[in-house]
Amino acid sequence: MSVQWLVGVAERAGHKCPALPDDITFEEAWATVANACGATSTGLSEMVARHFRLDVANLGAAEAAAARLVPEKVARQFHVFPVREDDRRVVVATSDPTNLEAEQMLGFASGRAATFVVAPPEAIEASINAQYSPDRAVEALLKNVDPDADEGVSVIEEAAAEAVAAQDATAPPVVKLTSALLREAVDRRASDIHLEPGRAGGVVRLRVDGVMLPFMHIPMPALNRVVSRIKILSGLDIADRVRPQDGRTRLRIRERVYDLRVSTVPTRDAEKVVIRILDPEGAVSLEDLGLPAHEAGLLRRLLGYREGIVLVTGPTGSGKTTTLFAALKELSAQPINILTVEDPIEYELKGVTQIQVERKRGVTFAGALRAALRQDPDVILVGEIRDLETAEIAIRASITGHLVLATLHANDALATVTRLADLGIDRALIVDALRGSLAQRLARRVCQVCSTPAKGEPGDAQETRLESTYGVAQVVRAHGCETCGQTGYRGRLPILEVAVVTPTIVELIQSSAGTRELAAAARAAGMRPLREVAAEYVRAGLTTLEEIDRALGESAQAAAADEAAAAESEQAPHILLVDDDVVIRKTARKLLEQQGFTVVEAVDGEAALKRLQTDGSVDMMVLDLGLPKLGGREVLRAVRSAASTATLPIVVLTGETEERLESQLMDEGADDYIHKPLEPARFVSRVKAALRRAAS
Secondary structure, eight states: OOOTHHHHHHHHTTOOOOOOOTTOOHHHHHHHHHHHTTOOHHHHHHHHHHHTTOOBOOGGGOOHHHHTTSOHHHHHHHTOEEEEEOSSEEEEEESOTTOHHHHHHHHHHHSSEEEEEEOOHHHHHHHHHHHHOHHHHHHHHHTTSOTTTTTTEEEEEOOOOOHHHHHHHTSHHHHHHHHHHHHHHHHTTEEEEEEEOOSSOEEEEEEETTEEEEEEEEOHHHHHHHHHHHHHHTTOOTTOOSSOEEEEEEEEETTEEEEEEEEEEEOSSSEEEEEEEEOTTOOOOHHHHTOOHHHHHHHHHHHTOSSEEEEEEOOTTSSHHHHHHHHHHHHTTSSOOEEEEESSOOOOOTTOEEEEOBGGGTBOHHHHHHHHHTTOOSEEEESOOOSHHHHHHHHHHHTTTOEEEEEEOOSSSTHHHHHHHHHTOOHHHHHHHEEEEEEEEEEEEEOTTTOEEOTTOOOOHHHHHHHHHHTOOOOEEOOOOTTTTTSSEEEEEEEEEEEEOOHHHHHHHHTTOOHHHHHHHHHHTTOOOHHHHHHHHHHTTSSOHHHHHHHHTHHHHHHHHHHHHHHHHTTSOEEEEEOSOHHHHHHHHHHHHHTTOEEEEESSHHHHHHHHHHOTTOOEEEEESSOSSSOHHHHHHHHHHSTTTTTOOEEEEEOOOOHHHHHHHHHHTOSEEEESSOOHHHHHHHHHHHHHHHHO
16 A cells, blocks of 8 residues: 655645655654654644545444445454445544545445445544444553552452353453442542443543542444443343342452442433442541631530431532541540441441341331331431431430431521421421531642742732632632642541520420521520631642632522621511411511512410520511410510510401400500401501511
């Protein structure tokens, strides 16, 4: 095959190129000319395409139907790859548009006219291997992998698979590539591996320090074989590609044992697989976590209780389980009995009994928790409270002499109260059980090798906005180097807010106060909000504003808005709404808050009087007559007889229609009287009028 035409292409494009020896291979000639032109292999293919007035091939968009028209033998003999076809022609990628013999043979083999597009020889070779010989594609990938990348990787648990399907999935190149992928993920400290299929090929991505990073592009036939290998290891049905599956396996990598939790879902093109990498021996102490001293002190205070429940909240991957196991590790040094109920068991702790939830075998969180209570535990960890049944058992266990630690999905520490109430837990039980709660996020730590001081470098508009949001100036900037994988960050920092339940918070929970009021009381008792803790890390030069904004995101902006609203509400009239009917309370509260009032609630007469004794900010009371424990008329008389509340405006609500009742109530001290059901406009106007009369 003559290769001298490549020199002519280069010279016509304005490049000087040495003459090529006659015995040079086409691939060597292509590389030599590309190097002489100062171009990449792809750049030379563009020159060739322009010279022959052809298109550049898009091999990633190759159609499977076109490959069926060209036999593998022809593709390899002439080093071409079919890209697309129609009823008259087949479009074929080549590096040598001068090869007329290839054009004739392609027409004969496919029964259609052949049209050339141009691609580099190595790209054509990779496409041929991926389409016709997937094992060769895997071997090609291994050329770019450390030859010893699979050393130190051994299977501890491997399930048997169907013999036919196992032929491809257990081929040596596939086993080697899978082992290399797993070891590389562990070396890069990845928590998850994502194998993602696509029409143009597959992608492998790693989640490192909470962020998804691209790792490898892989042809679909090779990806399918790696997926099958993973399914064999984790005991999944490799013949079933149309239903989601979950499995697990255990590997030894570099003399350390790891648990892999595997999840598959069918997609349009193939199966997507996510592998969670768990280190059973990776439990650390509270000191190892690097918690801020203030938050560590509050957490240890909560761990000092011998009964009650402590909840940890945060999104998936925010480090909740790591924090809980660090707490358990500290508690396990005491002479007590500790049990856990988990799905899955992520860490193994000596001296702790751990129960694995297995729904397929009928072992649920609720069922396992009931069994755990019969094991005379002092401390119980519940992996996650997901439903009312589990919540009720955990709450009742916590008020019968057990310290219960659990995770719960909520936005912040005090939102746990609302979340438990939404699940159906009575507020009286919440008050009896809850000792405190934590909210947690994780922010990446700046790389100590490549980070630079920000002093003297003006920030952009985004940085200025973030400095305003978080109230702190940027101290360091992240760049990227080999140590941190070009991300600028390495390792993570825990951002916590820790709320300890105080008598004031108990009273607010009993009166159905909102999250904003609960958070304000917790801050007064020593809780630092997530934004404040994160800002401290920025101030210390441990992370950046961009990173804490990524970690906190909308929650930080919402917290800032809540604080602004809270400051505003201090100037707005505070109304105590007293009614045992939840529908009436919600309706009245919504109407009043729409008018800018701040509303607090009480569900009975005793709670109303207690609230008035402890809260000096109440400007008006909206009082129902038909209350439990202490009736509305008794509350009215008690308020009017106390010097501190004698002049407090009171609007009475009632469903009674007796004509003399209104005049009697006015004589007893009511400022106004409103019939149920509420008429929105009338209700709001009467409340405003009563406030105006009181002010004047």
